[in-house]
Amino acid sequence: MSDHAVSLPAIAGAGGLEAYGPSGPKPRHTFSRRNIFLYGTLIVVALYYLLPLYVMVVTSLKGMPEIRLGNIFSPPMEITFEPWVKAWSSACTGLNCDGLSRGFWNSVRITIPSVILSIALASVNGYALANWRFKGADTFFIILIVGAFIPYQVMIYPIVIILREVGLYGSLSGLVIVHSIFGMPILTLLFRNYFTSMPEELFRAARVDGAGFWGIYFRIMLPMSLPIFVVAIILQVTGIWNDFLFGVVYTRPDTYPMTVQLNNIVNSVQGVKEYNVNMAATILTGLVPLIVYFLSGKLFVRGIAAGAVKG
């Protein structure tokens, strides 16, 4: 195999064989059988992936009588924003009837400090691991990475005890700490790898000029690694916003994040189910990560490729 690979450029160059490979110019026949099959399949699959989003939006804009009569795929005959208003401000969970807005603000108050704290800790940590290695540092790092594979269920109860001991169980700060802890493996890995790939001379020159640990971090490393910070922010915002397990374990009903409240609104309502309100609430909860996703484009892909290990 490798023999072919080595000798090929010469042959390919002489014979103009690139034209047949997938690397060649765009196919000349736009409506060739291959293209119809290719684009046909892609479009059908794309429609399948878009269908739930479409149904969500359409359902949330219908009134309940129309939902009972019609089918879920038909566009609304009369567009109403009533379900959105109700989902946001007056949908009930148990005795509380102040809608998803409370969960939204809780999620904001959880996500922002969690993102800042977890990234601050992990970036300094990754920097220490990349440039200021001390004896034993790698051992802790390996434990950290292997620990990322331990199911959360194994560790939730010991953390409940620790948080209760320090008086943070049930509070938003407790949940912020939990998010910072579980974000650490992947973020540390991300930053360590990034800082390791930066030129060593830069670090040496700064050392010669007398800069210390924090000086180099704030004046050289931080300004030079903005892209990786953006990737980390995307990763953390979507991850923390979408979290359910930690929210339900470490907060109380009045501090529930949006996902937990959404689930309570939809799944524990007594009496008549209001599907349009449910779908409006579902979209509202999915909106923040969706906006992050559509705005960030390729950076999101980079983030998940790096963060996939986190699960």
Add this chain to the structure above:
Amino acid sequence: MSKSERPSQLFRNLNAKIASIPMIFTALVIFVGGTVWTVFYSFTNSKLLPRLHFVGLDQYYRLWATPRWLISIENLLIYGVLSLVFSLVIGFLLAALLDQKIRFEDTFRTIFLYPFALSFIVTGLVWQWLLNPEFGIQGVVRSLGWTSFSFNPLYDSSIVIYGILIAALWQGTGLIMCLMLAGLRGIDEDIWKAARVDGIPTWKTYLFIIIPMMRPVFITTLVIVASNIVRVYDLVVAQTSGGPGIASEVPAKYVYDYMFFAQNLGQGFAASTMMLLSVIIVIVPWAYLEFGGKKRV
């Protein structure tokens, strides 16, 4: 050696050590300490509060005699095997389609990947609505005239796990596609040219040359998918709440319910230890292949 040397060793590189305190705390106290604590207490009969009254393997005997746990394991196995196979196959096929130098590649990729940005709660609730027997897909097909059509996974205990699988695949295949696409892009163009010269058909090139070359990508993906499977929780909570009855229960939900609702901590600890064990069974052979292999070479 002398006493005066020790403090200087400890204080050397002090800032880096201070910066690493959160990592050291997480690694030792939470990951190692927490895990050891849970495994340790799984041998006690803790109920509402953890206490040190050892009962040996009693919790495990009880666990494996509980129908709900057995159903959870069965569901996890079915869901696990099928979602591994389907997400790898679909993910690879989509990646291969996108790798054909097509137009609007970014648009298609954006569409396939957007569900991954949504939480499992949102995913579960959307698919709960789509699979609603009265108004969802079944209702629509019936209203079109095919009145005997039956597709009601969420209220049929024998197929409910497939309803969850459909939602999970919708949410997760985009990620697999992205990983596979990165793998395909990493393959040297010359390999393709060589295959053309030898007259090997495209599908054969994929099957016998490209896929074996993408072994590391497949293994990474496999590990990611497998460790996510063991954790499946929110999706089930949102989509079925474990119902109908206990037909769609999963181990992670068993752990949560026994720890925080049934006030039977010992059972929760034993069940979570079993989850840990299943992850170890997946991870250790992988780590051995990945890191043990390099040493031999």
